[in-house]
Amino acid sequence: MKNIIIEKTGFFLITMCIAITGLFLALLIYFIVSNGINVLSFEFLTQPPKNSMTAGGVAPAIVGSFYLTVGAVIVALPLGLACAIYLNEYSPKGLVASAIRISVNNLAGVPSVVFGLFGLAFFVKFLGFGISILSGSLTLAILILPAIISTSQEALSAVPNSIREASLALGATHSQTIRKAVLPCAFSAILTGVILSIARAAGETAPILFTAAAFYKRDYPDSIFSETMALPYHIYALMTEGTSPDKQVAIAYGCALILLLIVLVISAGAIVLRNKYRRQNA
């Protein structure tokens, strides 16, 4: 009898935790959707802002966020994957490898504004990229790099050794084994890490604050060296500057909703890719 009570209470507590978590998520989505849905229109999605941010659309910010995020992933994925492959498949398990691993994990805990300052000092000033999509993407890339490295490395270490042995025993070299046997097995787990990183990169404000973002820009960015509007920064600007708060707040919620949708679309794309791959390979 006592066991059953403990069992039931435990299960109840877990259910409550899930319910509370779910509730906050639902509330968040509800508030953003209910406040943002009114400003959503075709014009909002396709036009640049007008009348000092109080009317028009946010198209340049959408495009800018898209470029920044995609740029960050394009840079961070190969670098992170290479690093994970080195850590898991090549480095002798020892002092150096674990030092690298600890550094990577610490890097993941660095506040994002610090990455922003680093980006300003290194990419914008030292390398002379200026305030640009390139600087912003690179800054976001190093921000998501630790997450990509650690998820990829976990994905690789989850691949059973018997797969490596099978490949080597068939006369494959070490690098062929990684490319043709290990990576395909780890692919879907790696993609999961990428999905989370996309969401993170799309939503960050601090790293692009000093490296890429412009408060207002009428036209679309024309090269990777141009400044750009971006949704998270646009929200920040709308809420803290300007002279007609009520109109601006509504637009800010609209931006938040779009940001949410963009992350959803990109993630959905990656999930579809992952499922397609899983069907083929498992």
Added chain:
Amino acid sequence: MLEQNIRVKAKDVSFYYGQKRALKDLNINFFTNKVTAFIGPSGCGKSTFIRLLNKMNDLIPNTRAEGKILLDDENILDKKVDAVKIRRKIGMVFQKPNPFPKSIFQNVAYGLELCSMSKKEMERVVEESLQKAALWNEVKDRLRDNALGLSGGQQQRLCIARCLAVEPEVILFDEPCASLDPISTSKIEELILELKKQYTIVIVTHNMQQAARVSDWTAFMYIGELIEFSPTKEIFVVPKEKKTQEYLSGRFG
């Protein structure tokens, strides 16, 4: 046995995990088109030894081998000898079936894709290998299906087919039936008897009856040493060594 029938020759082979000596001065010959079985209690070094034959132990850090294992006058234990070349000549089938999570076709073609081969030629070799592994009739209509959907016994025969596709000369079986049911086991055993016409076979087994059924020669190992190496017909009837006799009669092991 005549000297020219020796395919692989091991001379004074010792092996160390760190300081621990796992194999002590092994001397053994493997004859062409014969099946040699290794029997002995767990931890006696059977698997360690056959993993030396295709350089799989090179992957384990902090290990060291001494002595010589000669294949075509080349010492396999020499660090300078190319592992890829050796593994193409000496294939291996593992204890647990380990197909890649790919299609049946891709599994068999894996070793072929590593060297350039035309698509047509590849299809021919895949079919031939599956036929040799007595799996073709069961899978010919679903070559594109995932290999993980096969039964354990079928997976193991797929692993054999995959190994045959790269045309090795010697095949190592490391307890190939350890995780299989009796029917799958007997299929694998039939297969081994068929394959020895073309290949030199070395098999590690926990199952003494299996050794008696499939092998021509049997090697009995005990705590890292080769106690006895004789024709299977003799070792099971009149073992020369007292330890062998004790093990075969079930007094330990």
